[in-house]
Amino acid sequence: MKIAVLASSSRGNASVIAAGKTTLLVDVGISARRIRLGLEACGIGLGDIHGICITHEHTDHIGGLAVLSGKTKVKVYCSRYLRNDLRELAPDAAYAFLEPGTGVRIGDFSVLPISVSHDAVDPLGYVFEADGVRLGYITDTGRITRAMLPALQGVQALYLESNYDPDMLHNSGRPPELIERIEGQWGHLSNSQAGDVVRQIAHSDLRHIILAHLSPECNTPACAAAAMQTVLDELHHPAELHIARQTELLPWVNV
Numbered sequence: 452m453k454i455a456v457l458a459s460s461s462r463g464n465a466s467v468i469a470a471g472k473t474t475l476l477v478d479v480g481i482s483a484r485r486i487r488l489g490l491e492a493c494g495i496g497l498g499d500i501h502g503i504c505i506t507h508e509h510t511d512h513i514g515g516l517a518v519l520s521g522k523t524k525v526k527v528y529c530s531r532y533l534r535n536d537l538r539e540l541a542p543d544a545a546y547a548f549l550e551p552g553t554g555v556r557i558g559d560f561s562v563l564p565i566s567v568s569h570d571a572v573d574p575l576g577y578v579f580e581a582d583g584v585r586l587g588y589i590t591d592t593g594r595i596t597r598a599m600l601p602a603l604q605g606v607q608a609l610y611l612e613s614n615y616d617p618d619m620l621h622n623s624g625r626p627p628e629l630i631e632r633i634e635g636q637w638g639h640l641s642n643s644q645a646g647d648v649v650r651q652i653a654h655s656d657l658r659h660i661i662l663a664h665l666s667p668e669c670n671t672p673a674c675a676a677a678a679m680q681t682v683l684d685e686l687h688h689p690a691e692l693h694i695a696r697q698t699e700l701l702p703w704v705n706v
């Protein structure tokens with residue numbers, strides 16, 4: 452199994468994962484054109500995509516869906532409670548509805564949707580399994596939910612939100628209610644909360660950690676990486692650390 456991140460931050464998120472004969476997009480929060488160019492840089496085309504898995508309906512996760520679903524005609528997998536929102540946005544797409552905790556088969560992948568805690572309609576994280584390995588995919592969550600930890604035990608790779616540094620957030624000049632939202636239990640994971648996730652699920656076969664959804668204003672790649680590296684050093688853990696960025700492709704990481 453392998454994953455590449457076409458873009459990630461509060462301004463737009465899209466990843467591609469592939470195993471066996473199956474290639475999936477996870478979130479499509481950038482333009483269809485950028486997705487096509489990103490896929491081309493990964494050596495694949497839009498025609499190679501078998502499905503699109505959506506985490507939740509915020510624009511930075513579905514902004515490209517209407518155009519993209521028209522172009523690809525592939526099935527869109529999302530929470531059943533998103534049915535009306537997405538049908539309004541992309542009425543011609545074919546949908547398959549997911550239930551947190553109930554796994555589905557998508558081509559060569561087993562996909563387990565898991566509940567996360569975010570101010571959206573039934574937001575989902577995922578565990579993707581194929582080729583005998585598992586990838587946890589957790590973004591846009593204000594806290595570590597009860598469902599999350601058991602589902603993430605034993606993953607070989609983890610795509611994980613590391614949204615903000617608390618000091619930078621408080622010094623950002625943002626309105627207090629926005630700061631409260633971001634820090635709240637329906638908001639986003641800070642660098643240190645991301646570290647807590649890794650502390651709780653680290654095991655000897657966790658090979659890759661991809662830090663994602665960094666806020667451009669309230670975090671920096673260096674700051675997020677340093678916070679997670681401190682945790683890995685503390686655990687004497689050799690996992691390889693990757694940072695997903697908004698404007699640069701994170702090329703294929705082989706899980």
Ligand SMILES: [Zn+2]
Nearest residue numbers: 461509511591
């Ligand atoms: Zn987001």
Ligand SMILES: [Zn+2]
Nearest residue numbers: 509569571591
């Ligand atoms: Zn969101």
